[in-house]
Amino acid sequence: MGYSERDLSDGLIRFEGRHPWGIGVTAMVIASEGEAAVYDTLMFPSEGRRMARSIRDRGLRVKILINSHWHIDHIGGNQFFPGRRLAHRLCPNLMKADAPGRKWAKKTWPREFHDYVLTLPNETLARRATVQVGKEKLIAFPTPGHTPDSISVLVKGARATLTADAAMELPLIGTGDSGEYLRSLRTISRTPAAIIVQGHGKVVPRSKVRLDIAYLERCRATVREAARSGASSATVLPLPLAQFIGEKRAKEFSPVWKEIHSHNLSRISEEFGLSK
Secondary structure: OOEEEEEEEEEEEEEEEOOOOOOEEEEEEEOOOOOEEEOOOOOOHHHHHHHHHHHHHHOEEEEEEEOOOOOHOOOOHHHOOOOOOOEEHHHHHHHHHOHHHHHHHHHHHHHHHOOOOOOOOEEEOOOOOEEOOOEEEEEEEEEEOOOOOOOEEEEEOOEEEEOOOOOOOOOOOOOOOHHHHHHHHHHOOOOOOEEEEEEEOOOEEEHHHHHHHHHHHHHHHHHHHHHHOOHHHOOHHHHHHHHHHOOOHHHOOHHHHHHHHHHOOOHHHHHOOOOO
């Protein structure tokens, strides 16, 4: 899966780049009256550079960059976006602390990352914030769960919610918390949006978020019951994805998502204190 860009609607542009898991990664541009807001900058610096050039070629002036969270697959092109860079208040320190992630990227893709420069946000938020871009109003709001610093953006005029990894083909509890994740998904499901632009995977209707909520609720309920009965995590971790989302839907997922499901059960088992 390579670099691509596509206009989802007038003023809403979706950029997709490569991801080492083969699931793509999404960044967005919101444009209005010659101004643009950028939401994430893909993983590989060369793709961030292409993205910045495309924005200029469209005659747009970048007013602000919003980083969804600290993971390197979403911030790889930050250095090509000078000016305002907004993120959650926890994000800058989490970015700085990810020396292992930067070392891994430079070792794995030395040509791609040889000139990579860690470029931090210079503005932060703790609660929701409003950003005006031309005539378009954006509402950035915290959606922790995948990571503690995750933020999503409601694009009011386009009736779209940009979630990055707060919503993807299947929830992924990265360095976050499943309870916070559920609360964030419920918040996203209540936004006045027709579409959800996920961090990885397809653009989906807002109703899809209900499937994510149901999945996490079932995972938590299963682990909670195991904890009450005194079972160990060894009884939970082998449970297949199909048990939580149904056989038919599970067949649509590639193996990487099934590995993510196993990771989720492991994380939730830790949260509920299951013995190993």
